[in-house]
Amino acid sequence: MRFTEHLHLEGIRPSIGSVGDAYDNALMETINGLYKAEFIRTKVLHDGPWRTASDVEYATASWVEWSNNRRLHSSLGMISPTEFEAGHYVDTKPMAD
Template identity: 60%
Template sequence: MESGNGLYKTECIRTNIFQNGPYRTIADVEFATAAWVEWYNNRRLHSAIGNITPVQAEHAHYADLALQAQPL
């Protein structure tokens, strides 16, 4: 969990990637957090799964399961 918190602070809170300008309200932090979570879960490239996105890995996994389930 500490690693996840560190990534969040480094990538979301301490940069202006997910928020233009400083955070002035809690709503600013909430919107930036939602954008970061969406990026982290759906669009980031992950080296442990072949530099593809988690969504692509999930689709490939279920496609492979469907192929394995087909009768010969």
Template identity: 55%
Template sequence: MPYAQGELMDHSDAGSQYASFALAEHLDRAGITASIGSVGDAYDYALMESTIGLFKTELIKPGRPWKTLSQVELATAEWIDWYCHRRLHGEIGHVPPVEYEANHYMESKKPQVTTTI
């Protein structure tokens, strides 16, 4: 296992497929903690649903018909690489997420000047 017991969490909404005993048992056997978000909390999934929407619009629908699972897997890996390293995101200053994150950590690691009176 590339992770320790209890390090992974499956967070989902309260849909019946996610609240089933079968899924809970499967996650437990795999050492994955189950987590269900609060009912009616749209903000819980806003980012994920937005990203999945972009994924479908930019990759899945235009690529139809997909002939094999391998095609989808490779295209997905390429899309994620592009999305994280080259796609410009307006919400974060028209830079790719990797650049935004790097800038954030560079700023947060700068020594802070303090004064005393």
């Protein structure tokens, strides 16, 4: 309650949905599942045991870089999200007069 009141006093709208609204959590749950399956439970980007939080933080940055820039996504036509986004902006660029 205090958090909600504080947001209201500061003029901040929360970015959460209504109770039982699955849409807010769907993307995060998907990313968490991919993160665990592709990274935490494998030795793809880290070959030893996790010894410190810094190990996980550094390797997580590597996973994010790989996932955004080098992982090929079948739903994007077997290109990376970075390539897909670049193509989107090229396709939506206003025509010069």
